[in-house]
Amino acid sequence: MEKLLPKAKQTEFHWLKLAKKRQLTKTIFFLEFEIPQSLQVHFQFEAGQYVTLKYFSMGQWNQNDFSMTSAPYEGKITLGIKINYEKSSAKDLFENLKVGDLLEVSEPKGRFTLVSKPHEFRTIIGFAGGIGITPLLSHFKNILRNEPRTRLFLFYGNKTKEDIAFKNELDELMNSHSDRLKIYYFYSQEKIGNGLFEGRLNEKKVALIINQILLLDDTDEESTIWDAVDEVLICGKGEMIKSVANACYHHGIPKRNIHFELFEEFNEDIYPVEKDFPLIEDIEVDFKLLHHQYSSKLKNNKVRLLQQLLIQGFPVPYSCKSGICGSCECVLEEGDVELLENEYLTEKEEKAGIILACMSVILSKNIKVNFDLN
Template identity: 30%
Template sequence: MTTPSFHPLTIRECRRETADTVSIAFDVPADLADRFRFVQGQYLTLKTRIGDEEVRRSYSICSGVGEGELRVAVKKVDGGLFSTHANQSLAPGAVLEVMTPMGRFHTPIAPDAARTYVAFAAGSGITPVMSILKTVLAQEPKSRFVLVYGNRTVSSIIFREELEDLKNRYIGRLVIHHVLSREPEEAGLLGGRIGAGLVRELCAGPLKAEDIDAAFLCGPQPMVEEVRDALAACGTPPANIHVELFGTTTSARPAAKMAATDTPTDAATIAILQDGKRKEFTLAYDGESILDAAHRHGADLPYSCKSGVCCTCRAKIREGKVEMAENYSLEPWEVEAGYVLTCQSRPLTERVVIDFDAA
């Protein structure tokens, strides 16, 4: 596995999508084309300096595989340092440090398959869904896609015109339900919010929950969890439901210190494996996260959100045990296989070996 790495990329285009959202397309040099080859639903971590501060943020790719471009969308949020900078200051010709694509918010494409895909997205949660939707429709000609997309008003619908064009291009294969929370109902648009009630209503119609081959949920944590539980209750196999958050409602908590009888030493020995090299240091059981400690000891490990959402700091435990304070991005099979989010991990044993080179 190639370790994620940053590369300077020049912005080719900044396109205004809504009043508070801009999409950014990058030029990718030929010698980096393979490194920036992506799978639908993946994301990029962008890094720059704003004033005296280094800022890193992760944004989902909105391009379809095969479209020939690398593009992300950035929605301005109140108090958002990078999102404000992107919407107000970035322009073609500017250079950002961009990490190679990451993320597993997707299922493999099967050109001969005839599948039913469903996506529930809110606001900027449409970004990875656009990549998935466009790729599926282009590369699985027998499959169909149902999109339920929530926004406040018509004017806040990101990619509105592009979605309409796609619906016209893939008549009979793409169904879009717009849900507006702060605007009177218009013809063809639903009022209210995306939640369990809407899921049950849709599944009582022509969309049968048990027939959903893949459901993609992207948005704020409460919506994602409510829709996930409602789909499962209606009969969608939990293994077919895939989630991605763009925010959480909880804050990370420190791991509890182990009893002296379990850990006779005051600190654990941590070994980091990266790019075929090894770095060791000690870390108190109730101290900082393994990621933060590793950076303090000179390791240049990948990270972005540090809140357990983006999965950029994912690595595999080769020896020992850790406790994760939060996990919003690892799949159950990954946890079972020994993968952890190092930004949320603290040691539980005297020795922990963590492999960043593991696939």
Template identity: 75%
Template sequence: MENLLPKEKQAEFHLLKLAKKQELTKNTFSLEFEIPKNLKSQFKFEAGQYVTLKYPSKGEMYYNDFSMTSAPFEKNLSLGIKINQEESSTKDLFHDFEIGDFVEVSTPKGRFTLVSKPDEFRTIIGFAGGIGITPILSHFKNILHHEPRTRLFLFYGNKTRDGVPFKKEIDELAEQHKSRFHVHYFYSREKVGNAFLEGRLDEKKVGLIINQLMMIDDTDEESTLWDSVDEVLICGKGEMIKSLANACFHHGIPKKNIHFELFEEYNDDIYPQEKEFPMMEDIEVEFKLFDKEYKTTLKNNKMRLLQQLLIQKYPVPYSCKSGICGSCECVLEEGEVELLENEYLTQKEEKAGKILACMSVVLSKKLKVNFDLI
């Protein structure tokens, strides 16, 4: 995913050798990097995480985030990357670097992860759109390797059949693990002779999937496959995530078991806001950002903290505005906020005073926060 941060937070970068480069479709490609022995500990990662690549394009230096398709047990670090448009910096990344070249790569990060449970019987489903397959592919390879009792179902949406990234690898995994990995492809811009497999992955499609694909559970005659779902992984564009997450929730999956990763800027809430807040006006705000102290006044609290600071042109880091990425994480030093539902912070972090500015409704006349996390 391309990083939308106005300024990259401090990260540890290392030069890694490009070991493999492969064009997957007309606008997607993969890169594989060698991890030298002296950097193995720094590049230890969990399935579902990502790294930042630092590279030049058209005279500027870019910091872009890309999810790993490799699983932790695999030797090298592999990424899936999309060229969004003709002038995209990722096009230069593909054409300017050759096998044997060195690229600056950050140490792994991200919280789109799952706790491994190799001794349990689990059912995990994944929804992916386009290049959103990357972290889910990492998860599924890792689960198939470490969890012999876990069943996996993948519902993968793309525009056309010739535009499916990693299809060969996915099909090979499905062939190797026929009894517990099932994949279904959906196409939004191509007729494939089956109306069920045509169209976007959305809330209506979830209902059809439940009723047509996840009914009979051979291991439990009294329940359906959908009843047995333990975790849901969703990765793609914001509207897709919102639609699918709410559909899964309305069909009985607890929010804590629905995990998502966003691949573009998204300004809406994933789940509807269910609470009204008292009006606050003329709110004094102090904050520390990139070693600078700022003071400003918010007219009221109708909008959340991040959105108001961005309107006032402060370079607050963000990527999603939806409580997913954690880019706007900060520490609440004074004042009160209501922290809405988010996919990023743990309960322990919330108790320690950490908040996400994008999901914070200000509830005090004075507020002080620190974005310079240590």
């Protein structure tokens, strides 16, 4: 996962030494950082989290977020990074960073996490597209080590076989835990002689997976494997997440058990909005951002708060615009908004007045928010 976003919340960085670097595919490379004893307390993390790398590239400083592939028990930070285009900062980073170099790495963060339940019998499935495998690899390694009763199914989509990142590591995991882990690869631009595994991971493909792979359950002859699914993990491009998440929901998985992580900007809702809101016009907005006070007037509430402020040119922090990443988190100090479904905020945070600007429909003539949470 790579995110490009301005930050309103302070991020703590530390210098870490690069221990390993290698190319995995034509466009994806691997980095491993050592964590010295003196910094281990700052780099304790949960499976599924990410770090920010700060580095100089093409005349400017960059702060980009990348999901970790390492599991907490491994005691190191490992990343899979994709080079999306020829002149990207990621390509510059790969070509210029050498083993032994020091790089500024943030303390781990993110909420694409699961509560560990080592004493329960669970079924967890994952859907990954391309570089979206990175946080799922962290999750699966962690679950296989710490939850002996949990079984896992991974459905991993790529363009071709040559594009599969971490293929060797995934196959080693499956061979070592063949009784609890099954991995299925899908190809959108390569014919392999089996239509089930050709094409993108989407709503139609999920239906086929349920009917052809997640069938009779050896542990319960009266139900299917799909009936036993406890949690779903999804990471990839926005369209893939939207299609797969809705397919899982429509096939009976509660939304609270469907977890997803984006690795690019996505401007649509993951789930359809099923509610109409009263029209509010001529809205006055006051907000604090990076220690500056701003005021603006919005024509109406047909577009959500974040999107309206971005249209007007304000440097509001964002990444996904879909209620997943939490980058636009802020405190509602005055006024009313309707906060739509999101994957980020806890009930405690919502009760404390914290909202996500990207998921906020304004319901009053005046609102005041504060993006400087620190």
